[in-house]
Amino acid sequence: MLLRRQPLPPFANERCGFSLKADAPPWRKSASVKHLGRYRGGSRPVPLSFPGATRLLLQGTGSMVDNATVTPGRTIWLMAVTAGTVVANNYYNQPLLGEMAADLSVSDQAASWIASATQIGYALGLLALLPLGDRVDRRRMISLMLCLSAVMMVLFSLAGTYALVVPLGFLIGLTSIVPQILPPIASQIVPPESAPSAVGKVMAGLLLGIVLSRFVGGWLGDLIGWRQVYLVAAGIMIVLMIVLRLSLPAFAPTFKGSYLDLMGSLKTLFLRHPLLRSISFAAALQFGAFSLFWTTLAFHLSAMPGHYSARMAGSFALVGAVGVLGALATGRAVSRFSTRQVLVFSGALMLLAFVLFMGATRSLVLMVPAVILLDLGMQMSHVTSMSTILGIDRQSTSRLNTVYMVTRFAGGALGTVAGGFAWHYGGWMAVTMVGALFCLVALLINAGASSTAEGSMTDAV
Numbered sequence: 001m002l003l004r005r006q007p008l009p010p011f012a013n014e015r016c017g018f019s020l021k022a023d024a025p026p027w028r029k030s031a032s033v034k035h036l037g038r039y040r041g042g043s044r045p046v047p048l049s050f051p052g053a054t055r056l057l058l059q060g061t062g063s064m065v066d067n068a069t070v071t072p073g074r075t076i077w078l079m080a081v082t083a084g085t086v087v088a089n090n091y092y093n094q095p096l097l098g099e100m101a102a103d104l105s106v107s108d109q110a111a112s113w114i115a116s117a118t119q120i121g122y123a124l125g126l127l128a129l130l131p132l133g134d135r136v137d138r139r140r141m142i143s144l145m146l147c148l149s150a151v152m153m154v155l156f157s158l159a160g161t162y163a164l165v166v167p168l169g170f171l172i173g174l175t176s177i178v179p180q181i182l183p184p185i186a187s188q189i190v191p192p193e194s195a196p197s198a199v200g201k202v203m204a205g206l207l208l209g210i211v212l213s214r215f216v217g218g219w220l221g222d223l224i225g226w227r228q229v230y231l232v233a234a235g236i237m238i239v240l241m242i243v244l245r246l247s248l249p250a251f252a253p254t255f256k257g258s259y260l261d262l263m264g265s266l267k268t269l270f271l272r273h274p275l276l277r278s279i280s281f282a283a284a285l286q287f288g289a290f291s292l293f294w295t296t297l298a299f300h301l302s303a304m305p306g307h308y309s310a311r312m313a314g315s316f317a318l319v320g321a322v323g324v325l326g327a328l329a330t331g332r333a334v335s336r337f338s339t340r341q342v343l344v345f346s347g348a349l350m351l352l353a354f355v356l357f358m359g360a361t362r363s364l365v366l367m368v369p370a371v372i373l374l375d376l377g378m379q380m381s382h383v384t385s386m387s388t389i390l391g392i393d394r395q396s397t398s399r400l401n402t403v404y405m406v407t408r409f410a411g412g413a414l415g416t417v418a419g420g421f422a423w424h425y426g427g428w429m430a431v432t433m434v435g436a437l438f439c440l441v442a443l444l445i446n447a448g449a450s451s452t453a454e455g456s457m458t459d460a461v
Helices: 010-016 072-090 094-104 108-128 130-134 138-158 162-175 178-188 192-224 226-247 259-272 274-303 310-336 339-358 367-390 397-447 451-460
Strands: 002-004 032-034 056-058 063-065
Touching: 072 108, 072 138, 072 162, 072 178, 072 192, 072 226, 094 108, 094 162, 094 192, 094 226, 108 130, 108 162, 108 397, 130 138, 130 178, 130 259, 130 397, 138 162, 138 178, 138 226, 178 192, 178 367, 178 397, 192 226, 192 310, 192 367, 259 274, 259 397, 274 339, 274 367, 274 397, 310 339, 310 367, 339 367, 339 397, 367 397
Parallel strands: none
Antiparallel strands: 002 032, 056 063
């Protein structure tokens, strides 16, 4: 059935740039909408078709959709599963390093460079490849990255020498950036008010993937060996590539310049948007505090009267998985409160966690609730910050995400270094004081946003 001159749903009007007012251009008035379903938070498809054009430019989102039938609810959950599965590629090796060291006849210290190379590759991929999401079709980019990840993991599993394993680990990290391509897509295929919830679901999948990857890697490695773990993971990448290719719409590029121009625009965006700078700096400090804690936790547990092993630190990592709930709850929180209120609340949870850590010098009683608060606050803040960042300029979402994530990773690296120094010179109390300072400064940055910035926050989400 073809409905002519029917008004688009409110979110479609905003996203597509269509206006059916009396003074609207004739070509806008004559737009036809075929089987247009209205999205109400569920999973009804939203097919779009316009005569005289094979593609619809979503001007509000900066995306081009090829007459696609998008089912937001199902697609969001598919992206959440993908984010968790792909990010796990970067962490499978951590519980397998001992087996790798024995197989490759190298020391444990040398084997640790396999994990380090993977993380370095991932960080470089965020900086060098993620911005391309604004210059190429994201669906094709996702397919290419998943295919390359599969190839690299097959080669990794077949590598017979340490000299090959380390650079291949780097390439696995470099090509496993799909989880960071997905949040901008999630924020664009739903109404603006649903963007925090959609991004939260994708980030919840990513977090769960990080938490479970170490467990799955170690468990599966014991059963079939470390090489077979990567062969299985490669097969999963191929399956995801096919499913996503069939499920996602095509997105036309929103940036037409060269690659050098694309990278140069990162600086322009950073300088142009004060909100991007403030939220990114606050997120960097929070991730620094988060990394500082996890870097020194094993040292603190072994120094406690119980002389707890690394297994206890791993148990706390599972406790921290409660952060998944924080990521999922963020959408509802943002719908009830302002963005700044959510950022301040989540930052206060992290600060309270470090206050509790100060009292956990000789006992684990306060450690469990503190870890829960830390992870809950971290994930709520991260999802809210990312949702806000992606709404600043919907023509530049991949580049905005790059600036945010690279700044955040730099903060994490700073926190790791600061944690090592604090532990060496002042022990656990120094660690908790530095972490509390990081959280306090981040809280002040988010709480001290001007009224203009607050308006920008609201508009962005």
